[in-house]
Amino acid sequence: MLTKELVAASTVPLVLSVLTRGESYGYELIQRVRELSGGRIEWTEGMLYPVLHWMEDEDLIEAEWREAETGRKRKYYRLRKEGRKALQDEQQQWLTVHETLTKLWKTQPRLT
Amino acid sequence: MENPTSFDLNRAIQQWRENLGQSPAFRSENLNELESHLRDSVATFETRGLSAEEAFLVAARRIGASSALEPEFGKVNGQAIWLDRFFWMLMGNQVWAFISGAIGLVTGNALLLGLHGVGYDFKSHGHAILVALFTLVHLAGFAGSLALCWWLFYRKGQRFGRWLNRLLYRRATWVLAFVTLYLLSLSIPLISGGAVTLLFTAFGRETVGEIVLPESYSSIIMHVTTPVVFIGLTLFLARKRFRLANT
Numbered sequence: 024m025l026t027k028e029l030v031a032a033s034t035v036p037l038v039l040s041v042l043t044r045g046e047s048y049g050y051e052l053i054q055r056v057r058e059l060s061g062g063r064i065e066w067t068e069g070m071l072y073p074v075l076h077w078m079e080d081e082d083l084i085e086a087e088w089r090e091a092e093t094g095r096k097r098k099y100y101r102l103r104k105e106g107r108k109a110l111q112d113e114q115q116q117w118l119t120v121h122e123t124l125t126k127l128w129k130t131q132p133r134l135t
Numbered sequence: 136m137e138n139p140t141s142f143d144l145n146r147a148i149q150q151w152r153e154n155l156g157q158s159p160a161f162r163s164e165n166l167n168e169l170e171s172h173l174r175d176s177v178a179t180f181e182t183r184g185l186s187a188e189e190a191f192l193v194a195a196r197r198i199g200a201s202s203a204l205e206p207e208f209g210k211v212n213g214q215a216i217w218l219d220r221f222f223w224m225l226m227g228n229q230v231w232a233f234i235s236g237a238i239g240l241v242t243g244n245a246l247l248l249g250l251h252g253v254g255y256d257f258k259s260h261g262h263a264i265l266v267a268l269f270t271l272v273h274l275a276g277f278a279g280s281l282a283l284c285w286w287l288f289y290r291k292g293q294r295f296g297r298w299l300n301r302l303l304y305r306r307a308t309w310v311l312a313f314v315t316l317y318l319l320s321l322s323i324p325l326i327s328g329g330a331v332t333l334l335f336t337a338f339g340r341e342t343v344g345e346i347v348l349p350e351s352y353s354s355i356i357m358h359v360t361t362p363v364v365f366i367g368l369t370l371f372l373a374r375k376r377f378r379l380a381n382t
Contacts, residue, residue, distance in 0.1 A: 049168065050175040067199040068176070072168055073207040080211070093178075098168050 025064060034066070034074050035083075036113040042084060042102040043110065048091075049075065049098070075100060083109050142188040148173060155201050157300055159219030160209035173198060229316060230287070235280035236323040242276040243269070244330055247346065257338070257345040262352065265345075269353035277361060 025033070041047060041055050049071055056064050078084045083106035091097045102110075152170055155161050161169075173194050180190035198204075209216055246268060250257075257265070287295060302308045334343050 048171075050172045067203060068172065068197045069169060069199040069204040070207055072165065072172075073204075073211045076165075076211045095171060095174060096167070097171050 030064070030066065033064075034071065035078065036110065036117060037064070038071075038075065038078065038100075039083065039102065039106055039110040039113065042100060042106070046099045046101040048100065052100075078106070081105070142186075142191075144177065144187045144191060147188075147191050151195055153304075155204070157297075158201065158205050158209075159216045160205045160212055162212055162215055165208060165212070169198060227284075227288070229320075231280070231284055233319050233323070234283050235277065238276040238280050238283075239273060240323065240327055240330070242272045242279075243350070246272045247334070251338070257342050262345075262349045265349035266352045266356075269350050270356050273353060273357050274360070277357065277364070281364070 037056055038052060041052055047055070049068075053066055053068055053071060056066070075084070075086070079086055079100075082103055084100045085103050086098050086100050088096050088098050148170060151173070152166055155169070156163075156166055173191075176194035176197060177187070177190045180193055181187065185193065250268075334346065338346065
């Protein structure tokens, strides 16, 4: 399980990354992340929406209400150019953290 | 399913939505989106063999409690929250104006008629007694208005708020509220104007002068006193609020 802080920090890059594969809506985004993480990343589902709206305000993504195949309306989110740029920055930062930790943990004895 | 008539999914979702809608942090578009999510989630759980009721309960729990979601939505909907606060300030202002106006009118005139009834001679006693009497009555009226507002908003706050919330969902309420508030704000000045006219015909011009002057003195005293009480009350509530916010 991830800590609250890590969930908060990783939500934006996770959403951006899922959206690089095409548009999606809230429920599907959550399902994708749950599947990909093998159920280890669990969001309080409603919490995703304020983040999506913030990303919309920041022009990282854009949204549109459309009728889905179920006949009900859904709000679909799509990546914007600014979002792609933001994702590149995020990627760089997460990889830096990841590489550094990996190196450290390779040269040190296992903690457990 | 054991008892298919006992659970109505649409009704449950409607209630869930109204419950969230009580907070200004959620705009109606947010509620639409959350409802869409909830319905997707319910449908998924139903295909996995849960009953409609079980699916609804699990889906609602996964979305999160209103108390957990509210601050997060509040961060992105700051404007709506301020509009809501402004709405309640205006509401409070009008309720206060009406209650204190009505109480002031009744007590002031009751005093006059009472004095007249016991045959008080307004001309010969000087102003001091009348000023004191008027001030006393107005202060009592002010305290009464405060008590009534406190009772309405604080003691009955939750129930009053819920009742108001339900009313505000209906369009007819808005028309009715407009007409009532308009009539109320008309009625107080009209009645007090009428009272002055009556005073002139009942007591005669000279006596009215003897009454109006001490009443003005007393209203000056009131205008100095009430802000002190209001500022004190504001500071008290602010302290209480910020202490709560820090715990």
